[in-house]
Amino acid sequence: MHLKGKHALVTGGGTGIGLAIARALATDGAHVTITGRRIEILENAASDFLHPLLMDVRNEKSTVQAVKKAVAERGPIQICVANAGVAEGRALHNTDMDFWDNMIATNLTGAFMTVRECFNSMHQTDWGRVIIISSIAGVRGLKGGMAYTATKHGVIGMMRALSEDYLGKPFTFNAICPGYVETDIITRNIQTIKDRAGVTEKDALELMVSANRHKRLIAPEEIAEAARWLCGPGSASINGQTIKIAGGDI
Secondary structure, three states: OOOOOOEEEEEOOOOHHHHHHHHHHHHOOOEEEEEEOOHHHHHHHOOOOEEEEEOOOOOHHHHHHHHHHHHHHHOOOOEEEEOOOOOOOEOHHHOOHHHHHHHHHHHHHHHHHHHHHHHHHHOOOOOEEEEEEOOHHHOOOOOOEHHHHHHHHHHHHHHHHHHHHOOOOOEEEEEEEEOOEOOHHHHHHHHHHHHHHOOOHHHHHHHHHHHOOOOOOEOHHHHHHHHHHHOOOOOOOOOOOEEEEOOOOO
16 A cells, blocks of 8 residues: 555546556555546546546646646645547548647647646655556557657657656656557457458457557556556656557567
8 A cells, every 4th residue: 555645647547548557556545536528437437546537638728627626635646647548540641630639639738738737736745656658659650540659759758858857856757658458449440440441340450469569459457557566666766768568579
């Protein structure tokens, strides 16, 4: 229970990777504010240690007000997990400004505003962890996912700069870079790939599975354990890192 008394905030915390991370942090004693745009999903995930809060990371007013409310109710945020994001591929010639702007607003600007607002209270404490959920696309190019890849590279650049800004302080900034994880996003991507490539659902799934070097989908709990480790005892010197969880070296 080394996180007892700590307040964590996880965006996109009602499902998938975000919910797995929230539950892992709660196991170690943290009270976790889980945020998202769908209150019914957040409330279904709620427990004594998981506290639902509506927040749209694409909207500055929503983000500022939600984080302020979370701090007022549970104290300074000492663990910030910027997880909310969208994952969708589109060819360059089919990428219109609405698609591009939404990808940037959610995955990059949303992460920036989340970290900024959480850090407003974190930096007044004597300990803090910022974890950004990037992607294996953040350390290499993802075929067919130009806009998505750009945002995931962007959050890694932001994380690295912040880790330099606060060297020697009791705060760390790291990114977790998963391959294909078994979440609802996989289900949606199967249909997208099926329609775009004219393949069967089985073949669409195999395309994603085969992209992971160990040839299987990754469980959300595997990502959660990495986040838990970054918040655990002895983690103070892990800073500015990209933790790749993709079944093999990239």
